[in-house]
Amino acid sequence: MVQLGDVLKLIGPNAAIIFAAWIFMGFLQQRYDAAVDRYREVVGDYRSSQHEPDRASNLKKQILTYRHRCRLMAWSTLIGLVAAILLIASLMLGALEVIVPNVPAIAVSGVVAALSGFALVIVSALIVIAEGRIVSRQIDDELRDVPDLASDTGQKSGS
Numbered sequence: 001m002v003q004l005g006d007v008l009k010l011i012g013p014n015a016a017i018i019f020a021a022w023i024f025m026g027f028l029q030q031r032y033d034a035a036v037d038r039y040r041e042v043v044g045d046y047r048s049s050q051h052e053p054d055r056a057s058n059l060k061k062q063i064l065t066y067r068h069r070c071r072l073m074a075w076s077t078l079i080g081l082v083a084a085i086l087l088i089a090s091l092m093l094g095a096l097e098v099i100v101p102n103v104p105a106i107a108v109s110g111v112v113a114a115l116s117g118f119a120l121v122i123v124s125a126l127i128v129i130a131e132g133r134i135v136s137r138q139i140d141d142e143l144r145d146v147p148d149l150a151s152d153t154g155q156k157s158g159s
Contacts, residue, residue: 014091061141069134076128086113089117
């Protein structure tokens with residue numbers, strides 16, 4: 001007879017993986033929400049104000065860039081969620097293997113779920129890196145329509 005304590009001893013130490021996955025999900029969601037909020041803010045600014053040609057051109061570019069960032073972070077968040085589900089499934093399959101030992105399909109499924117989950121965490125993190133590079137470019141682009149600031153930071157002014 002399998003005891004609950006045996007199952008908990010097996011999955012307990014590995015539960016840290018789940019906590020790490022959910023912390024990562026919170027990080028992804030926070031970046032996604034920030035990008036969406038800024039996107040809405042810039043679109044609202046563009047709709048509601050008359051701007052100089054250079055500023056209007058800069059805002060258009062920012063809007064399209066924020067839209068791209070939002071899409072990247074939406075994908076990263078979705079992939080991160082699937083990764084978390086796979087990691088949880090791998091723990092559940094580990095517990096099932098204790099309950100129903102010597103079933104190779106359970107062990108193989110658990111290994112595939114765990115490795116797939118970790119691989120997807122890496123994919124999600126790579127998307128965040130790509131989004132971070134876009135943020136760096138946006139910081140530089142923000143100053144292009146303010147000639148004094150653009151020249152002081154080595155940027156070329158204009159749209």
